[in-house]
Amino acid sequence: MDQRQALRDTDHLIAGLGILPDPLARPVLIVVSGLPGTGKSFFSRSLARQFPLVILETDLLRQRLVARPTHSTEESQRLFAVVHLVIERLLRGGAPVLLDATNLVERHREILYHLAEQTGAKLILVQTRAPREVAMQRLRARAEQPAPQDHSTAGVEVYQRMRLVAEPIRRRHYVVDTSKDISPTVARVVRAISGG
Numbered sequence: 001m002d003q004r005q006a007l008r009d010t011d012h013l014i015a016g017l018g019i020l021p022d023p024l025a026r027p028v029l030i031v032v033s034g035l036p037g038t039g040k041s042f043f044s045r046s047l048a049r050q051f052p053l054v055i056l057e058t059d060l061l062r063q064r065l066v067a068r069p070t071h072s073t074e075e076s077q078r079l080f081a082v083v084h085l086v087i088e089r090l091l092r093g094g095a096p097v098l099l100d101a102t103n104l105v106e107r108h109r110e111i112l113y114h115l116a117e118q119t120g121a122k123l124i125l126v127q128t129r130a131p132r133e134v135a136m137q138r139l140r141a142r143a144e145q146p147a148p149q150d151h152s153t154a155g156v157e158v159y160q161r162m163r164l165v166a167e168p169i170r171r172r173h174y175v176v177d178t179s180k181d182i183s184p185t186v187a188r189v190v191r192a193i194s195g196g
């Protein structure tokens, strides 16, 4: 993709974020990873209610970038190239950023680790989990009746496919089971953001 297009896409996505939270002395990058239906977006929104964050939800940004998403490899490459530019620009401006994306492959997460290092941001990794039956039930409910705040179309099939490519996170990370009370982990992450 040419660089001018990437810059236009970056400007477009940043403009859509609205008013950004106040910059922090040390910016923070929170990466939320997990299979579809494991509660990434639910956890991210709960956290953002406790601490103002820019949420970059790739399911939503994909829709803003392309009118009719196909989830092709090419489309995802374009999306993530732009998302990385967006993250870099926001972190350089001091904003606290949360990336809500499946982030299942370590090679992809490494790009995020480097972005945090390059910008001097604190990196916080969170893995959402849910028992398979719970995730399946949520995905079936999503297919039957999508919630207005739900920007994902991933269903049981996508879950099964992604389960095969998911790799363990090699760095220190928080694990949260969203079939249980998530508030202790939300509180822990808030403390970590605030320098604890």
Ligand SMILES: Nc1ncnc2c1ncn2[C@@H]1O[C@H](COP(=O)(O)OP(=O)(O)O)[C@@H](O)[C@H]1O
Residues within 6 Å of the ligand: 034, 035, 036, 037, 038, 039, 040, 041, 042, 043, 128, 138, 147, 150, 152, 178, 179, 180, 182
């Ligand atoms: N801890 C929870 N308590 C209640 N409902 C939850 C919880 N976690 C997730 N859900 C619900 O399950 C569904 C899937 O969660 P979501 O956050 O959209 O998953 P993901 O973003 O990982 O695909 C949503 O309807 C969400 O509201």
Ligand SMILES: [Mg+2]
Residues within 6 Å of the ligand: 040, 041, 042, 059, 100, 152
């Ligand atoms: Mg989601």
